[in-house]
Structure formats: C-alpha cells, structure tokens
Amino acid sequence: MANNPRHKFTTQVLVIGSGAGGAITAATLAEAGYSVLIAEEGPEVDLSGMATHTPRAMQLLYRNGGLSPILGNTNIAFVEGCCVGGSTEINSAFWLHTPPDAVHRWQKIYGVRDLSVEALDLLFKEIEVELGISFLNSDELPPSSARFKYGAEKLGWLIEEVPRAQVTNLGGSAYAPDAKRSMSRTYIPRALRAGARLLSNCHITRLYYRRGRVSHVSGVLKKPTRERNLWDRSQRYYTSNVLIEAEFVFVCGGAIQTPVLLRFSGIKRNIGNNLCIHPMLKVAALFDEPLDSHHTALPIYQVKEFWPDITLGGSVFTPGFLALTLSENWTENQEAMRNWRQMALYYAACRGSNRGTVRVFPLTHEAVVRYRLSRQDQMNLSIGLARLGEVLFAGGARKLYPALQAPSVLNSLAECRMFLEKPIPISAMSLTTVHAFSTCPMGENKALCATDSFGKVYGFENLYIADASLIPDSPGVNPQGTIMALALRNTRHFLEEKGRL
C-alpha cells in the first residue's frame, strides 16, 4: 500500500501510458462507455509551433532528455518519448503494415491465435482514416530523397515511398506545427471527448495485487515549482503520492517502461527477457549541389531490396544532427561542416537477431536495458553500410562520413564494398535505435509468452498490456502501425468478452 497517499482516484479502467497503444486503448474503452483514467508519466506539452527535434524539445518530450543508452558490446543510443502522446510525438510518423511473414511466424512460434493478415489490414485501414495516413506530393520531393531515389533506380533496386501520419501541405518541414497526426492530436482528444480523464506528470511505480487480481496502483504526481535547480538551472519538482483503484488495468508504457513496472511489482514471468531492436548506423553524404536538407521535408524513401534483414533510408537533418554524425571523428571531420548545405543524412538499419533484457536498477527503479549485438547484426550492419554507399555514390555523392570510429570518411565505391568482405568491428560502431519491442510477448506458448493472444497477463484476471512490448518479435518495419492495430484488436476482444461490443 502506498504510504499516506495525498491523491486517491477510483476508476473502472486505468490506462498507464498515453502513447500509440495507450491512446487507442483509452479512446476505444471510453467510447464503449467505460470510465477511463489515463495516467501519463510525462508532461502535457502544447506542441503547436514546436519542432519536436530541437534540443529544447528533447528536454521536454524525451525520456532522460534523449540520453537512454542500451548497454552491451557497444552502447546503443535509444530515444523514446515521455510526454502525453508518448513516442508518437517525437517519431517520424512512418506508417507500415505488419508484414505477413511476421504474422505467420508469430502464429507458428508464439502460438498467437485468431490473428490474420486480413483482419489486421482491416484494423489498419480503420486507424489510417483517423491518422490521415498519406503520401507526399511528388512536387514536394526533397532533393536528398530525389538523390537517394535516383541512386536506387540506377542500380535497379526496389525502393518504396513510406506513407506518414500527417496532414500534407502545411509547409516545407515535416515537423511543421500540427503537421503530424500524433496521439495528442488524434486518439487522446477522442478519449477525452468520450469522457476519459487524463492525469499527466503521474508516474505509476507499483501494481498491488492479490490472488491474480490487481486491486490498485501507486505512484507519484509531479508538479513544477517556482524554483530552479541550483546547479543546472533545470526545473525542480515537488512530488506527492497517488493511489488509484481500478477494476481493470491496461499497462501501455512501451517496450522498456512496461517491463520495468511489472518486474518492480514482482510480475516477472517472461517479462523483460525478449527485447528486440532495430540497430541503426547513420551516414552523412556530401553532394555537389546544395540540398538544403534542413528546409525540406523528412526523407520518405526506403530501399527494400535487402529487407527484412536490412533497410536503407533517409534521416532527419539539421546542422546539429549532422555534427552529431560527424562527431565520432570530429577533429578530422569538422571541416566537412563548411559544406553542410550540400549534405544529407541517411541510415542503414538491420533487424536485430539477438535478444536483450530489461531489468530494474535497485533503489532508483530505473530501467537497465541490455542488448549484445550478434555476429549476424554486425554482418548486416556492415553489408547495410556497403549497400547504402552504393546507392549514395550512384546518386551522385562525393564523400560519405559514417558514424564509425574508423574509417572517418569513404571516398569511393570500392571503399564501401570493402565492408562486404571485412565486417566493421562492433566496438567501432556508433549506433542508435528508435524501435524497441517484444519485452512481454503475447501468444498461447506459455514457455515464451507473458500474456495470452489478446494481451491479458498470464495469472491475472484484470491486468492487460497494450503496447510495443506485446509484439512477439521484430516485425522488421516501423512498429507504430502494428502497435496500434494490435491494441485495437485486443481492446475489441476485451469488449466482446465483457459484452460491450
């Protein structure tokens, strides 16, 4: 029991987290007539007029200010949102359907029942209307994407435009205010219109249960004070204890925070053991003509020739992000900044073949995330960099600056192809990832899964999960669509069970 809770709430359904999974779950349940309370750890931020990739936005919207490392044989920088709307507020809003082979694999290995590609596609279509999924107008094609597309077509490789959750024609930048149809602009307002309550700055830290039934949860509410921190002038907070009683609890904190909450509460069976990620290696490319990537929309093409193991694409560009990519060898590479208008950022990502873990750090209850890059990952990233080099040189690039300790610059196709034979040492890679999932896989295979095929945690009658952690293993594509489609499917199943649908 929480000690002397200052605030006490009672609700039929508690949804913990307001990201892609939490928002759609809350909206669906509220519209079905349930009394819903959404508890979100992060703040509610007015995003109108705010670019979500600026340093200021990182401090406001990202967990740990964007500094959340995945520890392993090389550290991987992982970013996730911590605000109302979760990571949908900070991601690129790419929208991709769950690949059929992934669905079949989940049925076969994890025993997920009543899941079909056709049924998922119907759910996708329903969500797409709400999110305004659309393609970019061809006359708005950013020069960096045009060079990338030209290179891939010259090589005869399969390249696809990725649709985004966005309202088009709102200015040059994909980050133009209100352009993106994130959760704070779509399903959260929908849930609130249907009567749901939103509690931001509320960090749920523990679930209390008895005989397979969660009775209540405890946490802390934070409120900014007028004071600033002495040392760094950052915001100070007051906190007070909160206790929430609920008939049903849906944990939607994402692939990292959901296992942290469950494990800290003593629920550990198949929780936090199966972390999958998509490691990503970034490359800065120098072209002859100015691209002015900082003024144009986010690159929207992906090379699918080597998918599902390897995906190549373009990345968001600002002078600061360019410098980050060059910073691995800053002394040698800083001269390249003089040509920043002629540069663009790209990436090679692979479907991680290993499995990582999420654990709770004693005392502070923080997530300790571990993932060891496997030999297969190392090969795929090396091949990915070689293939990316081929596309970019075919597209007219003069030089490439990979986020590697060495070599700091690639001047020719031959230098890129070297990585096909000699993989890059793992310790030389500077990697990032924005995709993490599978820490509480769903399915009927109880040896592997934490929940049943519809997200109900094994051994509990009123505890559910609805976020990226449910996805049984790596889908090989941006997971937002899969998270939302599965959350909608599972919530509808819950309503059916309760006779509310």
Add this chain to the structure above:
Amino acid sequence: MELLQEASEWAKTTVEVAIGLRLIDYNNYNLLTCLVRALLPNEPRLHPTQRAKIEQEVVDFVATQITTMPSFLRIPYQIALQGFNWLAVFRYGCWYTRLDANRQQRYTLAWSNSRIRMIRDFVKLIRSCVLLYYLDHPLVTAQLELDQVRSGHGK
C-alpha cells in the same frame, strides 16, 4: 484537456526530488563551463556578446542533460568529471578549471583521442550535447546560412 482539481493542493505535503543524488556543486558547474568553452566550434563567427550568451545556454543544456541521465550512469559520470579536473594536476600542476584556454583545449583533445573507449566516451557525450545545441541554435543556423551565401558555397 482536463486538469484534475486535486492538483491544486500540491504544496502542502510534497517532497523535493531534485536534491539527493542529483545535487552537484558549483565547482562542477565551473568545470563544465570550461569544458564547453573548449569544445565549442569556432565557426560560425558570432558577435562576442552573442556567442557568450549562447555559450551560457549550452552549459545549461549540457548540465541539464547530465542531471537527467539515469542515476547509474549519472553518478559515475559526475565522478569522472571530478577525475577529469583533478588529473590535470598531474599533467599541468593545476586544476583544469585554472588552465589557460590553450592548455584546456589540448587536454580535452588528449581525452577525446584516448585509446581507452570510456575516456573517449566521456568527452564524446559532452561534445555531442554541445554540437547539437550550438549548431541548432536559431542564431547560429542563421549565421551559418549567411556565411554560406557570403563565401559563395552551395549557390
């Protein structure tokens, strides 16, 4: 969106969380100021007053980033900051914060090129924050664009 009524009674039974493990003294802040100054790119050239103002913002940004790190990384990092300051005594006979700008830069460069990955990573984290904040600052980006036009680059 709805704000709950209960939130109005905050101040009565609250506990400060910013203190405790997150508290760092002014000595570290001075050290960070020197470190940021050594890592700040020379270009684009800004008016000294403008640069000093942005430099202060960068220091605040870096300091905030360090305090928001998970504690199991933040505490070793803060210890490493002290180590960085003190090890300068063995090399130059005085603390890093008391060195002249030239020596500060040389010492920082030596750390960033170290053979030991952990030492390199120590500087890399601060450098990444410095570069990101500085070069994405609207005034700096505007100056970068202006410089490109003046030099005829990328026309």
